[in-house]
Amino acid sequence: MAEDDEITPAELNALLEDDEDVRIVDIRSSAEFDRGAIPGSENIPFQTLPQEIEGLADEERVVTVCPHGKASLQAVRIIDSFEGTTGTVRSLEGGLDAWTREYELETSEETEGSEETEADAPF
Secondary structure: OOHHHEEOHHHHHHHHHOOOOOEEEEOOOHHHHHHOEOOOOEEOOHHHHHHHHHHOOOOOEEEEEOOOOOHHHHHHHHHHHOOOOOOEEEEEOOHHHHHHHHOOOEOOOOOOOHHHHHHHOOO
């Protein structure tokens, strides 16, 4: 794993605070994403990434996010391997685990996919 494939939570937070152009792609399931995500991120589940990759190719900066930073490294490699990718693609080092040690997540107000949400409800 190359060190330049990752960005730390502090580096990502600094980009967000400076209103830098960064597209944060959370590759978890929709149900997991709705429970809490990095503010401003979008959900593209890992299994749908190949179909969505063309929409990411022209972005200046993409940061992939998953629970622990492992699957998001695979997502970086998939996006980087697409011949149309022109910008930098990084994985959030330590994933959401590392992010939540320092920063807050936002929860979705949407109720789309309610059958998934109900099935995943703890009660």
